[in-house]
Amino acid sequence: MSQVQIKRPGEADRVTVEALDENGHRFVTGGELGFTEGSVLYKARCCFDCGIVRRADGQNKACRGRVSVEVRAA
Ligand SMILES: [Zn+2]
Known part of the structure; x- marks a missing residue:
């Protein structure tokens, strides 16, 4: 696992989440x-x-x- 920092729309601060490392990808959930x-x-x-x-x-x-x-706005 590695950590990635995500900047979500509408949020001021980046959030750090655990990513699944696989075939060079770093998978996180859509949520x-x-x-x-x-x-x-x-x-x-x-x-x-x-x-x-x-x-x-x-x-x-x-x-x-x-x-x-x-991410498209709803
Ligand atoms: Zn990838």
């Missing part, structure tokens, strides 16, 4: 990224760096690195 409970991504694990959604079997390809992940 931790700021998706609301109504979102299908809320409970999904997404890579903090490339934004890919983690497969349940863990067989995602290697992380391709940093892209911007934006």
